[in-house]
Amino acid sequence: MTIKLFLKIFFSIPVWLLRCMTFKKSIIINNQILDFQTQIFLGLQSLQADGLDDPSLFDSPQEIREFMMEGLPLSSSPGMPIKTIDHVLTSEFGRLAIREYRPEKMGSISPILYFHGGGYVLGGIESHDAALQFFAAEMGVKIFSLDYRLAPENKFPSSLEDANFALEWLSKELNLPISEISLCGDSAGGHLSASLSTFRAINNLELPLSQCLIYPMTDPSCNSKSQIDFKSGFLLSQKAMIWFWEQLMNSRDNLHDPVFNLTIDSNKTLPKTLIITAGFDPLSDEGEAYARLLDNAGNEVQQIHYPHLIHGFVNMTALKAAKDATKDLLKTYKNFLK
Numbered sequence: 001m002t003i004k005l006f007l008k009i010f011f012s013i014p015v016w017l018l019r020c021m022t023f024k025k026s027i028i029i030n031n032q033i034l035d036f037q038t039q040i041f042l043g044l045q046s047l048q049a050d051g052l053d054d055p056s057l058f059d060s061p062q063e064i065r066e067f068m069m070e071g072l073p074l075s076s077s078p079g080m081p082i083k084t085i086d087h088v089l090t091s092e093f094g095r096l097a098i099r100e101y102r103p104e105k106m107g108s109i110s111p112i113l114y115f116h117g118g119g120y121v122l123g124g125i126e127s128h129d130a131a132l133q134f135f136a137a138e139m140g141v142k143i144f145s146l147d148y149r150l151a152p153e154n155k156f157p158s159s160l161e162d163a164n165f166a167l168e169w170l171s172k173e174l175n176l177p178i179s180e181i182s183l184c185g186d187s188a189g190g191h192l193s194a195s196l197s198t199f200r201a202i203n204n205l206e207l208p209l210s211q212c213l214i215y216p217m218t219d220p221s222c223n224s225k226s227q228i229d230f231k232s233g234f235l236l237s238q239k240a241m242i243w244f245w246e247q248l249m250n251s252r253d254n255l256h257d258p259v260f261n262l263t264i265d266s267n268k269t270l271p272k273t274l275i276i277t278a279g280f281d282p283l284s285d286e287g288e289a290y291a292r293l294l295d296n297a298g299n300e301v302q303q304i305h306y307p308h309l310i311h312g313f314v315n316m317t318a319l320k321a322a323k324d325a326t327k328d329l330l331k332t333y334k335n336f337l338k
Helices: 003-012 015-022 036-048 061-068 129-139 158-174 188-202 225-229 238-248 252-256 284-296 320-334
Strands: 082-091 094-103 112-115 143-147 182-186 210-214 272-280 301-310
Touching (some): 003 036, 036 301, 036 320, 094 129, 112 158, 112 188, 129 143, 129 320, 143 158, 188 210, 210 320, 225 284, 272 284, 284 301
Parallel strands (some): 112 143, 112 182, 210 272
Antiparallel strands (some): 082 094, 094 143
16 A cells, blocks of 8 residues: 555544544643644654654754655645746855745735745755645735755855845835735744844845744744653654754854844834744744744734644644644735735
């Protein structure tokens, strides 16, 4: 039986039957109950590979990238045809790829510049292709996905330079002011979105319309309660997060830079922000803390918490609870667009 056929069967099994078949008890931490289908998936994932509990065990970043390409296919199909167009940009730092997603039915709302997750070390246009086709279909909006330079080959602020160049390019390409373009990203991409907004605010540059930060990494200390409570066993680990930050960091001075360390208040007005957190995620607390920091500084911010899900759920829409939550957050995010 092929893995795709096996997964198709697995995803079709009702939760009550999964409970009968597996005899597993629900995982409850901090009064949060992990979605049962997600719980069983985590067990299957651990059978295929140990995941990324400790990336330092790999010989090189490239070896990790190749390992992660063998992951299970977990994104559901979009609800309508999506046209994709690949653009190649030339900046002073080299060539950059951007993939454009055009849904068959589009509303007259702002386009999105998307930054993929992967701890700044992993991922790219292909890793998030299926997820962004789903996003574009659900929202009826153009999305542009940037293949920014990865660490550790390219330390901070390389990815930020790429993101800023892409935003300026997109404004010219669409003949739209930057104030009518929204930023979005997951995990490291959430950090990059907020980092770019903060950079532009500090330098008195035109700000994007809004930003959607999906379970963003914001705190390089990696010592929050959720980092400890969910330090391993839930796809993303505390060890992995410490390692990711180390790969990105150019020097210890970065820790005092509000563009890098988002726990530092920039004392600037930032775009209206939607922050998404998941209950069984090491990054949950820092996402909530960043929402409080923005709110206390007088910025417009909304946070949605999905207590039953894990980090990375927007890339797992073949799982029912993940799909429902992704559709829910996209419905809310649409209100942050013009």
